[in-house]
Amino acid sequence: MQQPDWTLLARYLEGTTTPEERARVEAWCAADPAHRALLKRLEVIWRTPPARPGAWDAEAAWLQVARQVRAAGTGRPPRRSRRRKLPYGVRVALVLVLLLIPLGVLLWRMTSPAPSRVAEVVTWDSWRTTTGEQKILRLADGTRIWMAPESQVEVQQPYMQHRTLRVRGEVYVEVAEASGVRLLAGPVTIRDIGTRFLVRADHPEALVQVVVEEGLVAMQAAARADSLVVAAGMLGRYDAQQSRLRVLRLSDQDLRAYFSWMQGTLVFQTASLEEVQRQLLRWFGVHFVFPPTHRQAHLTASFQLRQPIAEIAEAIGLALHLRPLARGDSIIFQPTQPE
Incomplete structure (x- = not known):
């Protein structure tokens, strides 16, 4: 902190x-x-207790009265004030002024518009991860956030009824009981209903995915008035190009694949090669380049996050019938036989 x-x-x-x-x-x-x-x-x-302006000092007043009573009992007149008395007319005018000032202040408060409240200064606490790096955040209310590599989480301060978060990349959120979270992922607003869920927002302007492991979340896009509810075992997906919200039921295998990185494994379940490229770049910092002939290909494979990248490239090459060639920070796949 x-x-x-x-x-x-x-x-x-x-x-x-x-x-x-x-x-x-x-x-x-x-x-x-x-x-x-x-x-x-x-x-x-x-x-420090608040001061009470204009409080009546009863004890001081009583002492003044007591002194006058004692002076009357001894036959001695009370000491006269040395101040010169003001004329009667002036004294009456002063009394009227003293009476009218509070009345005028009261009327002014009743007729004047209520003062505008000073807006609280909103700040954002920010955390980032780099290539291959993971972080676990624990918020004051008990909410926990797992951050995948190349991700960012911003938490709004202060908060009252619910937490407001902004995310980019991939995060897994476990919301504490009796706590509300409003999560902003690009153009999509996500509200939890006591859940554990994952958010992918690699390209917030294009695609946002929400996978719910437990509970419910509500998704709403900025460009749309409607919203949808994503239940456990489902994928909520927003495609900005089509301005469309969709909900899909996931198989158990697909569901486990989304959360596998938290157990140290990277699982691809009939994943497009574009998704494979994006995930391997995030976790290993290596560009995988596939030939145009494999644009429509998909990969089903499982790798350990500590596995050497050369072994991963060889396994992918065998699965796709391609030959990997390492060039700098890239691995270029070529057909095993000339076309």
Whole structure:
């Protein structure tokens, strides 16, 4: 927690954090003296009671009356004020002014429009992964996010009723109970209903996919008024070129293929070679180039993420009857026999 999580700090100050959240705040303070100083200032503000302007001091008034009573009992007249009395007419005018000022303020408040609220400053905490890198994020409400390589997650701060996230690449989201998440993937808005789901948005302007493992999510495209609900075991897909939302039922094998990278395996289930190229570039940083004759080909294969790229290229070549040639950061596949 490099940037202040204001919601977490507020719960810390009021004493409602879990032991884990309290440890996070204390670790954040220990990481930087400026963090500890900020928390000290917040504690002072939090514990300082608000002042009551114009409060009536009853005790001081009673002491004044008591002094006058004691003076009357001893026969001594109370001390006279040395201030010169104002003329009667001036005193009446001052009383009227003092009475009319509060009345005027009240009328002004009743007739003037309500002041506009100052908008809160919205910031975005951002995380990225590079080629071959994975990250796991845990938000303050318990929501967890697994990030595949070459992905980005932005979390809006502050949040009230629900979390707002922006994603690019591929992420798996496990939403905490009693927490709401609104996820923005290019032109698509995704709202969860207590779920675990995966989002692919490699090309947000063209294609967004949502695969639900548990629960429900709702998808809505910015260019469309309608929305659709994606249940467990289904794929929600938005194609910007056709401006179309679709829901497909996945087989168990297809469903496992989407989530396989979280167990260290890359699974292709009748995948197009375009999808194979995109995934291998993301995970290994190597461009796989296939001949035009195989544009319509599909691949079914499984690879370990720690497997040498040369072995993966050989296996793909055998499956497609092609010969791989390594050239720099590319592997070019050629037909095994001249055409």
